[in-house]
Amino acid sequence: MAGEHSSNPDSLHTVQRRESLPCTVEELFEAFGNPVRRWTLSHLHSTPRKAVSTDELAERCAEAENTADDPERLAFALHHTHLPKLDDVGFLDYDPDAGTVRGPDADVVEASVDELRSCLSEVVEE
Numbered sequence: 001m002a003g004e005h006s007s008n009p010d011s012l013h014t015v016q017r018r019e020s021l022p023c024t025v026e027e028l029f030e031a032f033g034n035p036v037r038r039w040t041l042s043h044l045h046s047t048p049r050k051a052v053s054t055d056e057l058a059e060r061c062a063e064a065e066n067t068a069d070d071p072e073r074l075a076f077a078l079h080h081t082h083l084p085k086l087d088d089v090g091f092l093d094y095d096p097d098a099g100t101v102r103g104p105d106a107d108v109v110e111a112s113v114d115e116l117r118s119c120l121s122e123v124v125e126e
Contacts, residue, residue: 023089025119028112031089036074037082039065044092044103051100054078 023031031037039061044052058075083101087094089112092103 025115027089028116031085031091031112032116034082035065036061036077037086040078040082040086040101041091041104041109044101045106045109051098051102054083054099054101057101 040057043057043060043064054075055071058071058078061078062071062074079096079099083092083094084096086092086103090108091105091112092101094101094103
């Protein structure tokens with residue numbers, strides 16, 4: 001509760017699953033905590049529900065973010081790390097066999113952002 005502090009020092013690290021979300025709050029912070037994942041969601045939002053190849057996504061991300069990573073390395077990171085993580089939390093649909101991604105599910109992302117705001121407000125009130 002706001003204003004009350006727990007005597008349990010591990011209480012701040014408790015992973016909670018909110019009813020309105022398909023994942024835990026900690027998983028949401030992790031999903032939004034990486035600039036490549038945030039860029040991916042933003043880019044895919046501009047092409048709703050259209051399948052995009054991971055190679056095309058990597059090329060566009062490397063151009064947009066002006067990263068030192070070449071598109072091949074970025075495609076590897078998208079395939080093995082970023083896209084599975086975003087798929088796991090329900091933000092997009094990733095088909096690793098076909099090498100394509102669709103998304104994001106704007107309603108899920110919006111609800112997740114609202115939930116994170118709520119969590120941050122609770123922490124500030126304490």
